[in-house]
Amino acid sequence: MRISEVARRAGATVKAVRYYESLGLVTPRRRANGYREYGEHDVRLVREIRELSRLGIPVEGTRPFLECLGAGHEHADDCPASLAAYRRAIDELTERIEGLANRRAVLLAHLREAAYRNSRVPMPDEEETPMRTDFYELPAGLPVPEDDGAADHLPGTPMPALTLPDTAGRKISLDAPGPGRTVIYIYPLTGRPDRDQPEGWDAIPGARGCTPESCGFRDHHAELLAAGAGAVFGLSSQDTDYQREVVERLRLPFSMLSDAGLRLVEELRLPTFEAAGMTLYKRLTLIVKDGVIEHVFYPIFPPDRHAEQVLAWLRANP
Template sequence: MLQQGEVVDLTGTSRKTLLGYEELGLVIPARAENGYRLYNEHQVSVIRQIRRLNDIGIPLRDISPFVDCLNTGSQYADSCPSTLGEYRRAIERIDKTISTLTTQRTALVENLTVASRRMLEEMSTVDSQNPNLAPLPEDLPEPEDDGATDHLPGMALPELRLPSTDGDEISLNDLGHGRVIIYVFPMTGAPEQDMPEGWDAIPGARGCSPHNCDMRNHYAELVQAGISRVFGLSSQPLEYQRSLLEALRLPHPLLTDERMLLSQALGLPTFSAGNITAYRRLALLIHQNTVEHVFYPVFPPGEHAQVVLNWLREHPTPQQS
């Protein structure tokens, strides 16, 4: 006979959960003279199978047929006809939930698309008055692919938390299961801050505001194409990023990496101008917390979102294909 603490260690089930099983009549332990709960080997096996069934979607209120099956001597909890019916009912509940969520998601994406178009109409006048969004000079040098990102596809994102303009810290190794786009830009200009000397002569340096606005303008299309989250990232201070987010009315958060930790962890390419070191412009497409694809170099920056959308159409996720 095993005491409750030993059962917790063996099954990974908490004391509170064991008491819940007891209240539901699923596992009734014996009692020692001192009042301690005691569990036999069979009950430990039952507890393990209850936990497994609950983890895959069988509610505790519907698990008693499985326990009854085990208590009649069956080696497996689902060897009795009644348990097959419980599987079927659980599947039906999940199918209904999926149908409801799919309908809701479709409606949300439609609303997002309409709201995005409305916002872009409102922003067209504002953008036309922003000097940072003036057409880029035609003679800007185009960056070349120097192979600085060839090592990135297949790399797992590091255990790194970066400040976000939405007030949270984002764990880069826990971005969820869907596709995520992180577009990286050097730095944006500001009225009170001159850009480093020779900035326009550096291939790919200029154009950060157009890059951000382009991702903003195509945000709804990116979501429709299967992107679950969009982030912009630069080494600028968080308060500066918040001002940029507000000025450009970006619908997605910006991440700050002032110490350029992501460059150290993944080897992202950088460049120097004056006394400033900045990230080279690129975009990481993340799937299941692993770099699936890298867009590099990015040019022209104000047309990058369409490049991403074209790639997504040509490379659907397994669920979409």
Template sequence: MTLPPGTGFMVLVGGKMRIGELAQRAGVSVKAVRYYEQLGLIEPSREANGYRSFSQDHLRAVVEIRRLNTVGISPLRAAPFIECLDNGHQHGDECVSSLAVYRDAIAELNRIIDALSERRTVLQERLHLGANKTFKKEDSVTDPVPLPQGLPIPEDDGAADHLPGTRMPELTLATSDGGSVDLSRLGPGRTVIYLYPLTGRPGVDLPEGWDAIPGARGCSTEACDFRDHFEVLREAGISRVFGFSSQEPSYQAELVSRLRLPFTMISDGAFALAEQLRLPTFAAPDHDRLYARLTLIVSRGMIEHVFYPIFPPNTHAQQVLTWLEANPR
């Protein structure tokens, strides 16, 4: 075993050391050394004056116990590793009994992860149910947020000109259904990814001055347009449709449920895709950064076509459909 800096063997007559010296060199407390002794992991010898005397082997064992503890193997389960060292092995995990402890620890972690995933699913369901209680859900699935008149029309600033022909990065992001998606592995066929700034909720105000920002207004109505043309888009050769924003998956999931969307949303709160592809973003009151409205047509891991800027958003899915009909696979 290679010891960390400061834990080299004692250069003393006979290699003996007191408990304080051992603790300092191993990077643990004296109390921890006494605890390891109580567990029978180390057995110091006694000097004539009654003091405990520890050897280099004890130092090696304590360092091993400390390292195991950092990866979740408690001292209560460290005995097989210490026995492995005592039997002359260079590392404490070179024995079958040590590997069995690793397997048991991994199995325990898997059980914990499964339990947490189940708990998360239940909490997300309760969140969605609670959010739906705050407004009356209409039987109709028509556009709940019609666009106001006189919205400013966004201009093409060239911020997306570099995107066609660019390969999608190896980037895995969370989705509104509790899963995740690797953007470099979207599968065969064409994929539509429409990026939008943010969606509101009934009774929740949009950022101040939202309607005055070119291209900002219309995220919910854009989602409705993709919903209403989802089957037609599939008939035109689209394999998958994703909405994409920086909002949290739980927030996106509420939108999917409320608008009855037949597709999932992708969450990118860290703006990782924006950084890797140099995508256009903007700021708004209470929001330091938001995605600009933009749609990617991805095929075989490559960006085949980009829609930018987009206006009006409430007919954008039809614009995508027109392009697909003019550019069949």
């Protein structure tokens, strides 16, 4: 059998077979005229080298396996030396994985430090801040959401007897969230400085603006309470840990409610949309009184002025 035939049958190149020969891993028989004569055993060796190489074992490291076949064993890993070679390869991979994991952790730490350092949220009484404001301001030209009627059924609807966790470690009953009126602003997804927004986020009507909206409710929180709101809550489908980071970073004086299971979609038929494989709530705000939805804001635009709209409604409807 010629070298080209060995390469074809083993799925290798002629150059690779010659390289294996140079290392003494494949040793074809020599004819009287000096030409190499390959056999089925050589095809088996070349295949074994390639398969082991795909597992991450270097070509030189395949020698114990080939010697095991040469000793007449049916499988290349029937010998103790082959098992030892497996262990060495595993140990080398483990060391590389740990090294890569450590490098990844350091990079993540640098990313987080830089992202948060350059994205500090200003409070209303701060005149100058070193932050970049683009993360907290709405860009021009955002598409305006249209009223599709998806919230028309909500006014007058009793709140379901659901209990949701909040970022303060409590369990909040939606049908009895507290005395007086409760403002629950429901939003899709608050961005974080160290993470990218879903692709095409700004092109989805009503998606962009969760951070400015939350900052608006923060800045007008005392006024909302003075106008008759007993409590203010944000609500989204992110888990509590994700929301807690938002509360701490934005320095919100109120809690966020987590509906990670999207239970309100079933209970109240709240509108949603899809983005990056996620089902997210469309932006809307509920005014709840005595366990019943008294008023609904939907659609909401622009979100950075929404807290002022809620405040104006509370003052107009004492």
